[in-house]
Amino acid sequence: MIKRITAGLLAGTLVLALAACTATVPISPTDSSGLGSETIHVGIAYDSAGRGDLSFNDAAGAGLDRAKKELLVQATEATTEAENDQARAETLRGLAQGGSNPVIAVGFLYATAVGTVGKEFPDTLFAIIDDDSVSADNVVSLLFSEEQGSYLVGVAAARATRTNRVGFVGGVDVALIHKFEAGYTAGVRSVNPGITVDVRYLSKPPDFSGFGAPDKGTAAARQLISNGADVIYAAAGGSGSGVFEAVAAAPAKVWAIGVDSDQYASAPEAVKPHILTSMLKRVDNGVFQEIQAFAKGDREGGSKRYDLKVDGVGYATSNTALNRYKDDMEKARYRILSGAVKVPSK
Known part of the structure; x- marks a missing residue:
């Protein structure tokens, strides 16, 4: 009907x-x-x-x-x-x-x-x-609690990086996306405080186009890669597909981390091998x-x-490449659940 x-x-x-x-x-x-x-x-x-x-x-x-x-x-x-x-x-x-x-x-x-x-x-x-x-x-x-899930994928990023430089692409520079950035950065630095987190936002209010501009995502990811980032977390809605394209085309191995849904599952076959995990916002x-x-x-x-x-937030496990980091991510999960770790949201 x-x-x-x-x-x-x-x-x-x-x-x-x-x-x-x-x-x-x-x-x-x-x-x-x-x-x-x-x-x-x-x-x-x-x-x-x-x-x-x-x-x-x-x-x-x-x-x-x-x-x-x-x-x-x-x-x-x-x-x-x-x-x-x-x-x-x-x-x-x-x-x-x-x-x-x-x-x-x-x-x-x-x-x-x-x-x-x-x-x-x-x-x-x-x-x-x-x-x-x-x-x-x-x-x-x-x-x-986006910051909690972002903390967990930050742990994975810190374990996966070889350059000690990782990236973050936010769709729009607003308080909500700051939660993703804050949690991710805290997770990275819980493993190694010396890792640099390079941040890019695609637009600022009143321009909210950053959530739906894959070309902007591609440009930002290319900048991060040229600066040495080899793991990039994209909290940018539809713009994330542009980040994935840049990561897949990088001359050296670069990992992407998706957001909200399991983006490995929905990615084109050529892109899947480059998506390490996704922060699941349920x-x-x-x-x-x-x-x-x-x-x-x-x-x-x-x-x-x-x-x-x-189970409001978590991380995707579709890519078996994540298996080597899951123990550390689960330990981080238990520390958050026990109250031993308070994840910042700003």
């Missing part, structure tokens, strides 16, 4: 990719899902990179896909192309007007829009990923669990934290 929102509702500012599964079937009282006979229709608003970024948005989409399969929810997906608060508000407003509840906003750039549209639809639950600035009874923040778990909680009757605002303790 296909459901469409009229262009008039969205003021021509968004592109909708609508996906609806079969209607929810009644659940017996003994079923543990808590869905009952209620039909849940989820709305999800991706940031401008949309589905197909092989990173942040795809992770959110994977959580939605799991909910459609396991919880039998219906869904409407939307991507806002215009980079402004008005366009984002129209995206959320269109989803809410179309009957979606809950409505999930993928990324901190939706904060102002969530604050505005949340007041207009007090009976709709809005969930926003990576932002806790909106305080309302119908707004829930889904937050992640946005898929966050999205799925929030939809599941809603289905079970949790309709309250507030915030939920996804860290190492709840």
Whole structure:
């Protein structure tokens, strides 16, 4: 079944990719899902990179896909192309007007829009990923401890480097990405304080293009490689593919570290051998669990934290080359979980 929102509702500012599964079937009282006979229709608003970024948005989409399969929810997906608060508000407003509840906003750039549209639809639950600035009874923040996962891949980078110089490419110079940088740097220096961490950001606010500009990622990675970096961690959304291309084309062996999703699994065959690991930010778990909680009757605002303790962050093990460093990474994980290590977020 296909459901469409009229262009008039969205003021021509968004592109909708609508996906609806079969209607929810009644659940017996003994079923543990808590869905009952209620039909849940989820709305999800991706940031401008949309589905197909092989990173942040795809992770959110994977959580939605799991909910459609396991919880039998219906869904409407939307991507806002215009980079402004008005366009984002129209995206959320269109989803809410179309009957979606809950409505999930993928990324901190939706904060102002969530604050505005949340007041207009007090009976709709809005969930926003990576932002806790909106305080309302119908707004829930889904937050992640990115610095913890970044610390672990920093340990791997420190063990893998031969030049004692590693790189970091951040998509946009904002507080959220600083968490990735801070954790990565701390992990590297926990192994060897003498390793240099060379940092590049692709754009600064109000320019948020750094999350979707592979050419900028390629240029930054080439600079890092020319400066001697032989391991590069890319926390840059869709721009990470450009980093991977530069790493794969390097004249000497250089490792790339991906982010959010297992980017080894989705990389072209020629690039896979160059991706050592990825810092997993389990946005898929966050999205799925929030939809599941809603289905079970949790309709309250507030915030939920996804860290190492709840498998909210971690690292990918698809490339067997990582095996030689896993013991050190697991030791670091246990030190964080025990409280012996407090990972900085700034």
